[in-house]
Amino acid sequence: xxxxxxxxxxxxxxxxxxxxxxxxxxxxxxxxxxxxxxxxxxxxxxxxxxxxxxxxxxxxxxxxxxxxxxxxxxxxxxxxxxxxxxxxxxxxxxxxxxxxxxxxxxxxxxxxxxxxxxxxxxxxxxxxxxxxxxxxxxxxxxxxxxxxxxxxxxxxxxxxxxxxxxxxxxxxxxxxxxxxxxxxxxxxxxxxxxxxxxxxxxxxxxxxxxxxxxxxxxxxxxxxxxxxxxxxxxxxxxxxxxxxxxxxxxxxxxxxxxxxxxxxxxxxxxxxxxxxxxxx
Amino acid sequence: xxxxxxxxxxxxxxxxxxxxxxxxxxxxxxxxxxxxxxxxxxxxxxxxxxxxxxxxxxxxxxxxxxxxxxxxxxxxxxxxxxxxxxxxxxxxxxxxxxxxxxxxxxxxxxxxxxxxxxxxxxxxxxxxxxxxxxxxxxxxxxxxxxxxxxxxxxxxxxxxxxxxxxxxxxxxxxxxxxxxxxxxxxxxxxxxxxxxxxxxxxxxxxxxxxxxxxxxxxxxxxxxxxxxxxxxxxxxxxxxxxxxxxxxxxxxxxxxxxxxxxxxxxxxxxxxxxxxxxxx
Numbered sequence: 190x191x192x193x194x195x196x197x198x199x200x201x202x203x204x205x206x207x208x209x210x211x212x213x214x215x216x217x218x219x220x221x222x223x224x225x226x227x228x229x230x231x232x233x234x235x236x237x238x239x240x241x242x243x244x245x246x247x248x249x250x251x252x253x254x255x256x257x258x259x260x261x262x263x264x265x266x267x268x269x270x271x272x273x274x275x276x277x278x279x280x281x282x283x284x285x286x287x288x289x290x291x292x293x294x295x296x297x298x299x300x301x302x303x304x305x306x307x308x309x310x311x312x313x314x315x316x317x318x319x320x321x322x323x324x325x326x327x328x329x330x331x332x333x334x335x336x337x338x339x340x341x342x343x344x345x346x347x348x349x350x351x352x353x354x355x356x357x358x359x360x361x362x363x364x365x366x367x368x369x370x371x372x373x374x375x376x377x378x379x380x381x382x383x384x385x386x387x388x389x390x391x392x393x394x395x396x397x398x399x400x401x402x403x404x405x406x407x408x409x410x411x412x413x414x415x416x417x418x419x420x421x422x423x424x425x426x427x428x429x430x431x432x433x434x435x436x437x438x439x440x441x442x443x444x445x446x447x448x449x450x451x452x453x454x455x456x457x458x459x460x461x462x463x464x465x466x467x468x469x
Numbered sequence: 470x471x472x473x474x475x476x477x478x479x480x481x482x483x484x485x486x487x488x489x490x491x492x493x494x495x496x497x498x499x500x501x502x503x504x505x506x507x508x509x510x511x512x513x514x515x516x517x518x519x520x521x522x523x524x525x526x527x528x529x530x531x532x533x534x535x536x537x538x539x540x541x542x543x544x545x546x547x548x549x550x551x552x553x554x555x556x557x558x559x560x561x562x563x564x565x566x567x568x569x570x571x572x573x574x575x576x577x578x579x580x581x582x583x584x585x586x587x588x589x590x591x592x593x594x595x596x597x598x599x600x601x602x603x604x605x606x607x608x609x610x611x612x613x614x615x616x617x618x619x620x621x622x623x624x625x626x627x628x629x630x631x632x633x634x635x636x637x638x639x640x641x642x643x644x645x646x647x648x649x650x651x652x653x654x655x656x657x658x659x660x661x662x663x664x665x666x667x668x669x670x671x672x673x674x675x676x677x678x679x680x681x682x683x684x685x686x687x688x689x690x691x692x693x694x695x696x697x698x699x700x701x702x703x704x705x706x707x708x709x710x711x712x713x714x715x716x717x718x719x720x721x722x723x724x725x726x727x728x729x730x731x732x733x734x735x736x737x738x739x740x741x742x743x744x745x746x747x748x749x
Contacts, residue, residue, distance in 0.1 A: 197634075200636055203636035204636050204638070210490020212488070286634065289632050291577060291579075295574070297571060297574065299571075323633070326633050327633070353569075353603070354476045354479070356480055356483035
């Protein structure tokens with residue numbers, strides 16, 4: 190695996206690959222990789238001639254009180270993992286090459302940012318759309334891989350691609366979970382041993398919702414109340430529990446067809462999210 | 470030649486071409502094609518597997534008092550010309566597909582817009598950078614072709630590509646001129662027979678500058694005065710005559726190495742531009 194840090198070198202590489210007609214698969218990440226990321230890379234490797242993974246902890250998607258500074262970073266560790274799965278290229282740009290001096294071309298996250306994490310993290314999805322657009326500009330991939338763990342992010346990116354008519358195929362990949370059901374996340378490393386055990390409740394509460402719906406419950410309010418009741422003893426604060434249309438993210442009152450159950454909770458000072466699409 | 474008006478169809482085409490590893494050459498135009506455009510298309514055809522020409526009269530690059538409404542449009546005529554040179558695809562998008570509802574992602578034209586036409590046409594180069602970025606997003610070309618007639622536009626686009634690290638090769642193509650030296654331009658059709666004859670003075674004044682420099686004149690101020698003096702009897706108004714560094718566009722006081730002599734004049738109500746790079 191080759192590490193590329195200079196945007197000019199990436200630019201030359203991409204020119205070369207395009208000239209040779211290679212299909213480029215792209216996996217944008219913020220690093221501190223886990224099995225969820227590696228699942229994206231493995232799929233990208235299957236479906237493309239060449240895979241470029243990026244690691245960039247994007248400052249513009251963090252709020253002023255969020256964890257940008259303490260977000261875990263370990264390039265050596267990430268390189269080792271990426272080598273193991275036979276990644277072709279790791280692109281680790283500097284802040285300045287993603288956001289050149291005087292940068293102001295922020296990308297609107299669109300109406301999907303009104304829901305769920307949007308109001309809780311002002312500016313977050315604008316930051317996400319902007320950085321993914323910048324990386325797409327630089328890497329010019331044929332396909333890009335995103336996990337369903339950050340479901341709203343995935344939808345915001347799909348909408349950006351549709352709105353701008355980018356010829357990039359967005360590939361949705363299922364959530365990878367720990368044995369006890371906790372969704373893989375770089376932020377899990379913030380958890381103490383005790384918090385790590387409490388964190389199981391997130392997925393368990395989604396299974397609770399699943400069970401209720403399969404048992405015939407259709408009232409979204411009642412399901413959300415049950416999920417909250419389930420979570421309460423385990424979490425420090427519930428940021429939200431919502432049931433939405435999986436496409437528009439608009440909140441639903443009654444469960445029909447497919448619904449997206451999403452939640453965000455603080456365990457200690459760590460904010461975790463999870464979700465599950467449940468079909469009636 | 471295939472005409473594509475729907476952005477979804479273009480999107481499918483580009484996906485297909487990329488999947489097949491085809492090199493895409495792109496020629497963005499505002500239509501009402503002339504031999505200058507066709508020279509771009511011919512070169513693109515030589516250097517690529519497939520050529521896409523776009524025709525889009527871009528509203529955001531016209532000032533409120535400029536000629537957006539009366540800018541010449543004739544799709545049938547343009548299609549005929551493009552067929553004759555064996556263009557593969559003509560993309561003629563609607564305004565809405567280039568600027569989707571709520572569009573706000575305007576691209577900064579950078580410091581090059583401070584000079585020459587920039588102050589005379591506020592917003593023009595932002596409009597140019599924005600539309601070319603949008604078309605680049607949609608077409609994802611390997612190479613894009615621009616004429617040196619719009620020299621400052623070409624430099625603004627080169628800088629945008631460098632700043633965003635787009636893996637797109639920008640190909641500069643020399644000005645194509647009428648027999649009497651007038652640079653080809655869609656706006657030449659605005660000229661009356663009399664004005665058309667007067668318009669010869671633009672190129673002739675550049676030849677005058679050339680002659681002065683070759684004759685040893687190094688004082689930019691004196692050269693500009695001579696050019697203005699030459700132009701005056703033929704034009705309604707001189708917008709500017711400048712001598713600049715061809716890379717930075719910064720005005721020079723003394724002629725050294727290569728200089729860019731540029732001018733903009735009104736003949737009647739028609740604003741024409743021309744330029745010449747002159748090496749000492």
